[in-house]
Amino acid sequence: MFVLSSWYQGSCLLDAIDSLQPPKRDFSKPLLMPICDVVKSSSQGPVSACGKLEAGALRSGLKVLVMPSGDVGTIRSLERDSQICAVARAGDNVTVSLQGIDGSTVMAGGVLCHPDYPVAVAKHFELKVLVLDFLTIPIVIGSQLEFHIHHAKEAARVVKIISVLDPKTGKVSKKAPRCLTSKQSAIIEVALDGTVCAEEFTNSRALGRAFLRTLGKTVAVGIVTRIIEDQE
Known part of the structure; x- marks a missing residue:
């Protein structure tokens, strides 16, 4: 038997859960599906991409753009929760069977998107980060780290520490610091060894x-604030 404390005047746990509203899905936005896994099976077609639809919708027969390769394929069939379906929408976890495309160009860490709205592909980013307690060695310019974004990862190097941010106001408290330590928020630039599909956080949270x-531990979390185009 559960007894509520006299000081608590709120709802019980189950009532609070029942009152939660489902998240709003971006059905009307262009297709965006990060690929978490790739299945090659003769029974399903040349190649199948698995992932969660973050925006837009899919149906059989549509053309989709596979990034970062830039190849275009056709949706042969869809599965949602291991059941064949005609249409899938943002929020669904799906397996998309593709045809008319080289299976080697479809890979985990890639993205399926609308042919008219290709996702950005880059290797140089400005990030707003929060350094975690797991950090044992300060982050300095030149620090070698692993950069993870959705299902992609690449070796990265810190090329600039732009500023440290005040944790209360979010405003710049120090420009061009020499290093970053635990619990600091900052704006930094990182350069990757290879390209990844990404978007600024204001355009796509996912x-x-x-x-x-680094060394098997997450030392900082953050968001992409700017995609930097390197000059050749």
Whole structure:
């Protein structure tokens, strides 16, 4: 038997859960589906991409753009929760069977998107990060880290520490610090060894969240605030 304390005047747990509203899904926005796994099976077609639809919708027969390769394929069939379906919408976890495309160009860490709205592909980013307690060695310019974003990861290097942010106001408290230590918020730039599909956080939360790891531990979490185009 559960007894509520006299000081608590709120709802019980189950009532509070029942009152939660479902999240709003971006049905009307262009297709965006990060690929978490790839299945090659003769019974399903040349190649199948698995992932969660973050925006837009899918149906059989539609053309989709596979990034970062830039190849276009056709949806042969869809499965949602291991059941064949005609249409899938943002929020659904799906398996998309593709045809008319080289299976080697479909890979985990890639993204399915609308042919008219390709996702950005880059290797140089400005990030707003929060350094975690797991950090044992300060982050300095030149620090080698692993950059993780949705299902993609790449070796990365810190190329600039732009500023430290005040944790209460979010405003710049110090420009161009020499290093970052635990519990600090900052704006930094990182350069990756290879390209990844990404978007600024204001455009796509799913493709705009980033994590920095080293020695098997996450040392900083953050968001993409700017995609930097390197000059050749």
